[in-house]
Amino acid sequence: MNNEILTFCSINFNKVISSSLLANEIKNQEYLKVFYHSVKSDIENDDIEKLVQKIGLPFKVFINGDPKIYQSVTDFKEGYQMILTDKLKVAIQCQKFDELSSNSRGTFGARGHIWINLVYLGDSSDFEVIKNSDRSNIELWKFRITKLSISSILESYIKKCKANP
Numbered sequence: 001m002n003n004e005i006l007t008f009c010s011i012n013f014n015k016v017i018s019s020s021l022l023a024n025e026i027k028n029q030e031y032l033k034v035f036y037h038s039v040k041s042d043i044e045n046d047d048i049e050k051l052v053q054k055i056g057l058p059f060k061v062f063i064n065g066d067p068k069i070y071q072s073v074t075d076f077k078e079g080y081q082m083i084l085t086d087k088l089k090v091a092i093q094c095q096k097f098d099e100l101s102s103n104s105r106g107t108f109g110a111r112g113h114i115w116i117n118l119v120y121l122g123d124s125s126d127f128e129v130i131k132n133s134d135r136s137n138i139e140l141w142k143f144r145i146t147k148l149s150i151s152s153i154l155e156s157y158i159k160k161c162k163a164n165p
Contacts, residue, residue, distance in 0.1 A: 031143070032107065032116070032143060033097050035054070036097050036100065036109075036116065037097065039051065039054055039092070039116075040092060040093055040095075042054070043084065043089050043092055043093065044089075044093060048077055051084075052077060054143075054144060054145055055076055055145050056117070056119045056145060056146045057071065057072065057073070057076065058070060058071045058072075059076070061079065061082075070083075084148065085150060087150065087154055087155065088110075088113060088148060091110040091111075091113055091114075091157055091158050091161070092110055092113075092114055094110070094157075094158060094161035094162065095109035095110045095114070100116075105117075106146065108147075110154070110157055110161075111153055112149070113149050113150065113151070113154055113157070114145060114147070115145070115147035115148075116143055116144070116145055116146065117143070117144065117146045118141045118142070118143060118144075119141070119142055119143075119144040120133060120140060120141055121139075121140055
């Protein structure tokens with residue numbers, strides 16, 4: 001996968017709310033911290049069963065511009081080795097929680113190779129209902145990985161990260 005560029009992102013946009021919006025609503029970021037550390041643990045232990053529960057499905061994967069949609073848990077499990085490469089795993093493991101960044105599109109780490117957002121898990125597909133829903137209700141709103149990507153800068157991030165543990 002030397003020159004390939006892979007992007008893996010949630011396509012359920014109407015149910016995703018940027019994590020930066022969350023910062024104004026939840027004073028305690030422990031929920032995000034617990035989520036992020038559990039993702040790292042799942043990756044370290046290669047626990048696909050737990051990790052897949054943290055993915056915002058459906059996801060679309062682009063490899064050199066060619067799309068493939070992963071609709072289900074089964075789809076994700078089948079594509080796991082291609083999606084979560086060893087380099088991406090190292091980059092996520094290397095990323096410290098207190099060095100995650102946020103912008104209007106969400107919370108991200110490893111130079112944008114992993115993105116985390118709140119995802120609405122309720123029944124409604126009406127954007128107004130979703131937008132006005134109580135985002136402190138952790139039964140309806142959960143953090144999910146909404147994007148994973150591999151690019152040419154991933155290797156330089158890993159080198160820098162390993163040099164400055």
